Amino acid sequence: MTKKYSFLIFCLFLTTFIFSQSPSSTEKEITLSGKVIDEATKQPLEYATIILKNTKTQKISGGITDANGLFNIQTPVGNYAISIEFISFKAIKIPAQNYNANKNLGTFQLKDDTNSLDEVVIIAEKTTVDIRLDKKVFNIGKDLSIRGGNASDVLGNVPSVQVDVEGNVSLRGNDNVTILIDGRPSALVGINGAEALRQIPAEAIERVEVITSPSARYDAEGTAGILNIILRKNQLKGFNGSMQFDLGIPERYGSALNFNLRSKKWNFFTNTGFRYNAVPGNAFNSNIDLTQTRENAKVEDTRKFDRLGRSLFTSFGTEYSINNNSSIIANIIYNVGNDDDVNTNVINRFDTAGNINQTGTRIQNESEDEKRVQYTIDYVNNFNDKGKKLSASLQFSSEKEEGLSNISETETSQNILNDLERVLQNQNEDNVLLQIDYVHPVGENIQYEAGYRGNYRNIFNDFYFEERERNSQMVLLYLIQV
Structure with a gap:
């Protein structure tokens, strides 16, 4: 009887060890990419912000665009609500959905937000x-x-x-x-x-x-x-x-x-x-x-x-x-x-x-x-x-x-x-x-x-x-x- 219990405990321990060593599906990383431009001039917007919000964990992550308006963000698979923002432009929000593989989100065209009063832009002028x-x-x-x-x-x-x-x-x-x-x-x-x-x-x-x-x-x-x-x-x-x-x-x-x-x-x-x-x-x-x-x-x-x-x-x-x-x-x-x-x-x-x-x-x-x-x-x-x-x-x-x-x-x-x-x-x-x-x-x-x-x-x-x-x-x- 003692041997049976000992064998059962050993099997449970081995199973737990094997699962702990196996990568969880939620830890698998994917890449979300895309481009952000100005709708009026069609010029790329550098330093535009891409915000990812995990709807389950409420964790916030994201990144910014480069000089060509491009972004590549690595993140674990999951259900995300995405927001693309830039100062003095209207933000674009993508409803929450599951992302299980690498995906190109496409090109986002931001419009001027002429009614925005939340930002202060300081312009330096020198000769x-x-x-x-x-x-x-x-x-x-x-x-x-x-x-x-x-x-x-x-x-x-x-x-x-x-x-x-x-x-x-x-x-x-x-x-x-x-x-x-x-x-x-x-x-x-x-x-x-x-x-x-x-x-x-x-x-x-x-x-x-x-x-x-x-x-x-x-x-x-x-x-x-x-x-x-x-x-x-x-x-x-x-x-x-x-x-x-x-x-x-x-x-x-x-x-x-x-x-x-x-x-x-x-x-x-x-x-x-x-x-x-x-x-x-x-x-x-x-x-x-x-x-x-x-x-x-x-x-x-x-x-x-x-x-x-x-x-x-x-x-x-x-x-x-x-x-x-x-x-x-x-x-x-x-x-x-x-x-x-x-x-x-x-x-x-x-x-x-x-x-x-x-x-x-x-x-x-x-x-x-x-x-x-x-x-x-x-x-x-x-x-x-x-x-x-x-x-x-x-x-x-x-x-x-x-x-x-x-x-x-x-x-x-x-x-x-x-x-x-x-x-x-x-x-x-x-x-x-x-x-x-x-x-x-x-x-x-x-x-x-x-x-x-x-x-x-x-x-x-x-x-x-x-x-x-x-x-x-x-x-x-x-x-x-x-």
């Missing part, structure tokens, strides 16, 4: 440089050095570009520079480029292209190069926007509003900025006659600038995407500004012994009002990402400037008023531009271009000059030039 075949592109980030500034401040930060104290722009030391807006001549630059650049807020600028060897399509004959200022046109999907308010010393107030509403086919965007800037400055210049033969062997010129600028800049536009490569863009830009400047020059003239021969002061009070409006419609077709492109643009722009200057020159050493001047100037310009360009790169070092450009300009200048010199009668000069 970068892109070297291309025909130009250098400086993408403008969120540099604090230009925060609350204008286009002149942006250009002053671009390598090889210099902006002097009066706002004049030069490229590699040559001030014969053509400035374009969005690749075309613009009323935003205006007749007086230095003043007009102060009216464009830095926050409205996306990038600056420096073109030192311009082709014929830029109509840049005789210039040192081209500075092409590209304004922002936000491409983020859904409703996006930012508001910025600035306060600084010297006296500086400003605001910038950037908004866009983008759907699959339409994009509505606006950039609006207001600026109130007091910009002081000074300069010193000394000229010495090394021959020591002139009466004024040395002349020193000390300048003080007090500028006060007020401006409103706004841009409204819409873009319709015909397909993934081509679109039509309509844009209206309005800019109004007022400047009040006081420039004081103190000039000292010395003889060969270093004694002062004469001291004079020249004070110039200037007031200027500007108004600019521009209407543009563009067609753009980017055939590929290698630069092959067809673009057509029709633009009408109008600019009006009114300026008043009062100038006085005084011989300080004798307290004698030498000269009084008064200048009134009105300038009006209307411009119609039609331009068609085709660009076809061949390899890395060759690019063919063809196109048409037609430009109509109507310019009207009204100039009035009044001067009274010491011991002389008043002189009036009134000119009209069309």
Whole structure:
């Protein structure tokens, strides 16, 4: 009897040992694979999350997609509910079912979730440089050095570009520079480029292209190069926007509003900025006659600038995407500004012994009002990402400037008023531009271009000059030039 029980216990132990050594069917691993893409662009989504939930054990597992949107997840066989998720996209959920063998789940197309408010996306922007075949592109980030500034401040930060104290722009030391807006001549630059650049807020600028060897399509004959200022046109999907308010010393107030509403086919965007800037400055210049033969062997010129600028800049536009490569863009830009400047020059003239021969002061009070409006419609077709492109643009722009200057020159050493001047100037310009360009790169070092450009300009200048010199009668000069 004892032997029977002993044999029975041995059999049970052996059976338990054999089952413990046998792999359980629930521990068998399988591979679930597939692909995740963006439904709108058909581009793969990297780092999309695939979540597996075992309905029996409630255990959570899963994985993420690679750069090609692919995923391969190894998991024990079982009954799983699967969820495919990605930030700002609607999740796809697969009902629970049994998975007993390797399976390719196919391609999942995620849709934009424009109503999602659960995620916070942080976008970092920094200034970068892109070297291309025909130009250098400086993408403008969120540099604090230009925060609350204008286009002149942006250009002053671009390598090889210099902006002097009066706002004049030069490229590699040559001030014969053509400035374009969005690749075309613009009323935003205006007749007086230095003043007009102060009216464009830095926050409205996306990038600056420096073109030192311009082709014929830029109509840049005789210039040192081209500075092409590209304004922002936000491409983020859904409703996006930012508001910025600035306060600084010297006296500086400003605001910038950037908004866009983008759907699959339409994009509505606006950039609006207001600026109130007091910009002081000074300069010193000394000229010495090394021959020591002139009466004024040395002349020193000390300048003080007090500028006060007020401006409103706004841009409204819409873009319709015909397909993934081509679109039509309509844009209206309005800019109004007022400047009040006081420039004081103190000039000292010395003889060969270093004694002062004469001291004079020249004070110039200037007031200027500007108004600019521009209407543009563009067609753009980017055939590929290698630069092959067809673009057509029709633009009408109008600019009006009114300026008043009062100038006085005084011989300080004798307290004698030498000269009084008064200048009134009105300038009006209307411009119609039609331009068609085709660009076809061949390899890395060759690019063919063809196109048409037609430009109509109507310019009207009204100039009035009044001067009274010491011991002389008043002189009036009134000119009209069309």
